Amino acid sequence: xxxxxxxxxxxxxxxxxxxxxxxxxxxxxxxxxxxxxxxxxxxxxxxxxxxxxxxxxxxxxxxxxxxxxxxxxxxxxxxxxxxxxxxxxxxxxxxxxxxxxxxxxxxxxxxxxxxxxxxxxxxxxxxxxxxxxxxxxxxxxxxxxxxxxxxxxxxxxxxxxxxxxxxxxxxxxxxxxxxxxxxxxxxxxxxxxxxxxxxxxxxxxxxxxxxxxxxxxxxxxxxxxxxxxxxxxxxxxxxxxxxxxxxxxxxxxxxxxxxxxxxxxxxxxxxxxxxxxxxxxxxxxxxxxxxxxxxxxx
Numbered sequence: 001x002x003x004x005x006x007x008x009x010x011x012x013x014x015x016x017x018x019x020x021x022x023x024x025x026x027x028x029x030x031x032x033x034x035x036x037x038x039x040x041x042x043x044x045x046x047x048x049x050x051x052x053x054x055x056x057x058x059x060x061x062x063x064x065x066x067x068x069x070x071x072x073x074x075x076x077x078x079x080x081x082x083x084x085x086x087x088x089x090x091x092x093x094x095x096x097x098x099x100x101x102x103x104x105x106x107x108x109x110x111x112x113x114x115x116x117x118x119x120x121x122x123x124x125x126x127x128x129x130x131x132x133x134x135x136x137x138x139x140x141x142x143x144x145x146x147x148x149x150x151x152x153x154x155x156x157x158x159x160x161x162x163x164x165x166x167x168x169x170x171x172x173x174x175x176x177x178x179x180x181x182x183x184x185x186x187x188x189x190x191x192x193x194x195x196x197x198x199x200x201x202x203x204x205x206x207x208x209x210x211x212x213x214x215x216x217x218x219x220x221x222x223x224x225x226x227x228x229x230x231x232x233x234x235x236x237x238x239x240x241x242x243x244x245x246x247x248x249x250x251x252x253x254x255x256x257x258x259x260x261x262x263x264x265x266x267x268x269x270x271x272x273x274x275x276x277x278x279x280x281x282x283x284x285x286x287x288x289x290x291x292x293x294x295x296x297x298x
Contacts, residue, residue, distance in 0.1 A: 004237060004258040006284045007249075009269045012241035012262040016073035024077045024260070025145070025236035028085040028227055028248050030219060031070070034063045034092040064095050070241065071103050077239065078140040083110065083231050086136040087219070093134040100138055110137040110144065115223060117203040135227075148194040150229045155193050199226060213245040213271060224251035232257055246272030253279050 003023055008015040034056065056063045074084055084104070088096050101109060113135040124130075155176070168174050175188045187193065201223045204212050212218060224247050228238055234256040240248035243261035249272060252259040263269050269285045276283040 007261045007269050008286045009288045015262050022079045024239040025082050026232040027074050027239045029242050030087040031242045033089050080141045081145045082140045083144045084138045085227050089133045104138040108139050114198045116200050119203050149192045151195050152192045153195045215245045221251050246275050
């Protein structure tokens with residue numbers, strides 16, 4: 001089976017069970033959130049409307065069992081230096097973390113990234129406005145690859161907001177000193193810092209005509225670029241088994257990574273293929289049904 005430049009169409013559990021062990025450097029997934037909603041996907045100028053269910057008859061236990069089967073396959077496919085980024089929100093993040101702790105091992109939990117956005121999200125009168133998602137990060141082992149400085153996040157230049165003392169060295173470079181645990185740490189303002197675990201990345205405006213593809217749950221390319229740059233190197237294999245409209249694969253292509261995708265929707269797979277073609281890439285779709293009635297993965 002091909003391991004790069006291909007989109008497998010159908011149930012991701014079926015396809016992952018046929019892929020080899022320890023071949024993936026980075027896996028990002030944006031699975032159903034246990035939202036108990038029916039989402040509409042609009043393609044083009046309203047020319048085609050599809051929907052996908054995020055409802056689970058057996059409740060949270062059913063959902064977590066379904067997710068566990070897939071996370072176990074992802075764990076098997078990751079290299080020892082690989083990592084998983086699992087995107088979720090308040091509906092099931094705590095259940096998913098317990099499940100991932102069991103599959104990956106509690107000691108292999110890396111970070112809980114909070115993606116904070118000012119537009120979109122839930123508003124209410126009986127609770128705080130819901131303006132963030134959660135991304136759970138796990139390493140296959142403690143030897144997972146990480147390069148936070150690749151994101152080039154800069155330090156604040158606002159004196160007093162960093163909690164350190166500003167000084168200038170003999171070359172005129174400004175730096176801050178922070179004393180902690182009996183030690184003094186020096187940080188230059190013009191050097192990138194290790195990123196925080198709260199990311200303020202703008203959501204895609206609903207009326208956006210360039211990036212938005214009609215998926216109500218679509219994530220911005222800028223978010224995926226941060227993940228890919230921090231946890232992979234050029235030519236590494238980036239995998240997304242819920243690839244939807246293909247943002248992970250598009251971001252990976254732009255950052256010179258190899259990529260592999262799976263999605264259950266034939267229309268979604270063709271949309272991913274189209275997005276990649278605009279980057280000059282001929283993406284292959286495997287097992288695309290020829291008719292609506294055609295069975296999956298036969």
